[in-house]
Every structure is written in C-alpha cells, then in structure tokens.
Amino acid sequence: MIPLLQVTGLSKRYGAHVGCADVAFDLWPGEVMGIVGESGSGKSTLLNCLAGHLAPDAGQVIFDTREQGPRDTRAMTEAERRWLARTDWAYVHQNPRDGLRMGVSAGGNVGERLMAVGARHYGDIRGQAQDWLSRVEIDTGRMDDRPGTFSGGMQQRVQIARNLVTGPRLVFMDEPTGGLDVSVQARLLDLLRGLVRRLGLSVVIVTHDLAVVRLLADRLMVMKDGHVVEEGLTDQVLDDPQHGYTQLLVSSVLHV
Amino acid sequence: MIEVSGAGKRFVLHNQGGAVLPVMAGAFLDVKPGECVALVGPSGVGKSTLMRMIWGNYRCDEGSIRVAGLDLRDAAPRDILALRRDRLGYVSQFLRVIPRVPALNIVAEPLLANGIAEAAAFDRARSMLERVNIPQRLWSLSPTTFSGGEQQRVNIARGFVQHWPCLLLDEPTASLDADNRAVVLGLIREAKADGAAILGIFHDTDARAAVCDREVDMNDFTPREAAA
Numbered sequence: 001m002i003p004l005l006q007v008t009g010l011s012k013r014y015g016a017h018v019g020c021a022d023v024a025f026d027l028w029p030g031e032v033m034g035i036v037g038e039s040g041s042g043k044s045t046l047l048n049c050l051a052g053h054l055a056p057d058a059g060q061v062i063f064d065t066r067e068q069g070p071r072d073t074r075a076m077t078e079a080e081r082r083w084l085a086r087t088d089w090a091y092v093h094q095n096p097r098d099g100l101r102m103g104v105s106a107g108g109n110v111g112e113r114l115m116a117v118g119a120r121h122y123g124d125i126r127g128q129a130q131d132w133l134s135r136v137e138i139d140t141g142r143m144d145d146r147p148g149t150f151s152g153g154m155q156q157r158v159q160i161a162r163n164l165v166t167g168p169r170l171v172f173m174d175e176p177t178g179g180l181d182v183s184v185q186a187r188l189l190d191l192l193r194g195l196v197r198r199l200g201l202s203v204v205i206v207t208h209d210l211a212v213v214r215l216l217a218d219r220l221m222v223m224k225d226g227h228v229v230e231e232g233l234t235d236q237v238l239d240d241p242q243h244g245y246t247q248l249l250v251s252s253v254l255h256v
Numbered sequence: 257m258i259e260v261s262g263a264g265k266r267f268v269l270h271n272q273g274g275a276v277l278p279v280m281a282g283a284f285l286d287v288k289p290g291e292c293v294a295l296v297g298p299s300g301v302g303k304s305t306l307m308r309m310i311w312g313n314y315r316c317d318e319g320s321i322r323v324a325g326l327d328l329r330d331a332a333p334r335d336i337l338a339l340r341r342d343r344l345g346y347v348s349q350f351l352r353v354i355p356r357v358p359a360l361n362i363v364a365e366p367l368l369a370n371g372i373a374e375a376a377a378f379d380r381a382r383s384m385l386e387r388v389n390i391p392q393r394l395w396s397l398s399p400t401t402f403s404g405g406e407q408q409r410v411n412i413a414r415g416f417v418q419h420w421p422c423l424l425l426d427e428p429t430a431s432l433d434a435d436n437r438a439v440v441l442g443l444i445r446e447a448k449a450d451g452a453a454i455l456g457i458f459h460d461t462d463a464r465a466a467v468c469d470r471e472v473d474m475n476d477f478t479p480r481e482a483a484a
Contacts (some may be wrong), residue, residue: 028334031334186355186356187355187356190354190355190356190357193354197368197369215354218333218334218337219333219334232333233312233313233333233336233337234333235312235313236312236313236314236315236333238313239308239313239314240267240308240313240314240315242268242315243270244270244271247269247270247271248270248271251271
C-alpha cells in the first residue's frame, strides 16, 4: 500500500508574510488527519494549497490517481485538476453557501455533481440524489426545495451529500461544524464519523475545535504562524502535548 | 506480550516557566500470555501514567515499550491505531460518550472496525450487554444519560467484546455491585484462559487477589530527583 497523498516542502507566502512553511506529511487510505491552530495559523492556506485552490510557492502534493498512480497535482493541467476535484476529491466548505448553488434544488445540487462527471439518465441521477439525501438524513420530501429554505445544519448535510455522491477517495473539510448550534454539530459529527468509517474515506479536516478532532481524526497536526509545531496520534497530541503552544491550546479548553 | 524496559517519563510545562516534572524512571515489567499483572502503589505514583504510555497516548521518553511486537517509541500513528484495532484492548474507568450513538453500537464498534459483518457484530454485542446486565430497553439509547455504573458496564462490554492478545484494565470493578463485579471477574478469567496478557489497576484488593497472578510495585519506578 502507498500513501494516497504525499506532501513535501509545501510553502506559501503572501509577500513578507508566511502563509505556510515547509509542510510535509503522508496521508494513507482511510486515514483522517486533523489540522488545528488558531485563526491566522496558516491552516486554511495549507488546506487551499492541498486542494489546488491556491498555488503554493514551493513543494509537492502527490496524489495516487486511479489511472496513472502517484502524480504531482501541481504538474497537472488545469483540466486534469478540475476533473480530480469533481471525481476523486471533495471539498466541504465551512459556509454551505460557498459549496452549494442556492438557486438550485437540494436534489439538483447533488445531481449536478453527477452530471459533471457524465451522468445523463434523469431517473438514475434523481435516484442517486435521493439516496444520498436520505443518507445525510434529509427528508426526501424536501429534495425539490431550494437550500435557502433549509436550516444551516441541513444545508451543511446537503453540501456533504453533493460532495460524496461521486464516491471521492479524499475529502477536504474546512471547519465543517463551524457556525452550527452545538446540538446540530453533534448530529453532523456523528454522521461524518459513520460515513468516513463506512466509505473508508481519507480526510484532511481543518478546525479550531479540539473536540471535533478528538472524535474524528486519527492524526493531528498543530500549526502556529504557518509552521507545523507538533504532530502525531490525536490522543497523544491532546493528552501529552509536547510543544508549548499545543499545551496552551489544550489547557485553554473549558470543560463543562 | 507487554514488555516495558527502562521506561521513563517526564512532563515539561512550557507555559509554567519550563518546569520539568520527572514522574517515572527505569520502569520494567513483562506480562506473558495468559497472565494478569496488577500495578500497585499509592495514588499519584504513576500507575495510570504507565498504562497510558502502553496505550500510546502518553509518550515514552526513555527506554522502550513493546506491545504485541510493536515498539511504541518508533511507531507511526497508523501502526499504533492498527495495534489498538486488533491486538491491544483498553477498559478505562470512564466511557467517552458520543452523543447520539446507541450503547449497542458502542459495544459493537471494535468488531466492526475489524471488518466483522454487522449481523454477527451486533449479535455478539447484544450477548455482552446481556452478560453485564444492561436492560434491553437501554441498548438503543446513547449512554449519555446512563448512571455511572451503567456507563462503566457498557465500557466493559465493549472492552471484552473481542479477544485481545493484550488488555489494559483501569479499575474495571470500581463502582460495580457484587453481582456485576463477579461478572467482570469472570470475563477477566476467560480472557486469561484465552491467552490474553493483562495489565491492570485494581484498588479493590479482593478483586486483585481473585484474578491477578502477581503485582508490580510502582514505587520502584519513582525517579530519584522526585524522591529526594
């Protein structure tokens, strides 16, 4: 078995400011990696560089493609990268409005991603959209409604259905539970946990919520000022943090 | 199966002036298959710390710890996760309750993670919940609202739902009534008979006497600087 994603020396600067510096890691099939750090630590920059939304200044992002094996995604053509983003990759935005088309029905949002990879049979597309909406616990009676009429938690679940319908192997998530009520967060986390396990997805999830990574992530990277200051097994990093910054993060969490 | 050799541990508190707390030095123990060993010593002597170092959520700073052939000091996260999936079990004192996940699923989870079919996994989980006397009407509920004793029994059912070559037990009989205590001691005896290497903390001295073959005194592993 080889890693699904191999990242080496990934760096991005904004002028004199460091976005992320010299990040390296391997992500294995079925592994969930959390990236934590406070606002401005570079975790979103890193995620955007990994997902191809931002061009890094240096480094490699090598993905094990289905047809051609490991390839540096930076050396791919724009069309190849776009195809990857529609098929084997998925990206769940913090704000569902960034990942959904608000003028299109919930079912249409899910079906659209299927059509983008060539599905043409209306009945099949509708059937799969329905199946995925029910998997994310959306009442299929609402599939013809627009996402604007849904609650934030429901919109987030539609976004997840839209992302997973093409059977991606790698999912990027940017604060997927941010901005949701605590009870809604719990439901979404439980749902994500089940989907990740059942589908064997590899995930890179960015969050500042340590409870989220404790529940979802196998491994953890802690970022500060664009640098990875600590990484390891999730419960080891949280229970026995070695770096001063991680110790501060962990000890700053209020327990209820 | 569980080999600890010269293991040491210290905490460095970077946000409290870089204070260094040595908590363990020169820890040795070797638990063989079919053997149950108790860690003893007063509260604060490092029993739980050593258990966590063996589980892998605390780092081992000196010496080595090998569990079922894996050297924990050099192990990658995925190797430790694989160890916990099929070779090393842990019954902690407290259940980490996940909102919305029913007791039955919590118990079946280790089997599902090993690729056991759902029907077989849930059958086995049901028989374990029955064995630890959790009423059937609670099986489909999240243990969030269960009593402490019920949560602990769910934890025990999960811990014993599959055969582990190595097993860590942290106060498995605390807060249990006499009947359930007897059930847990029975489970421990069966695991031993199946060849499990078991390391445990038992404040309940009768329970310890009933299942443990020998004791390891954690006072022997107190670092000199801390003792002085």
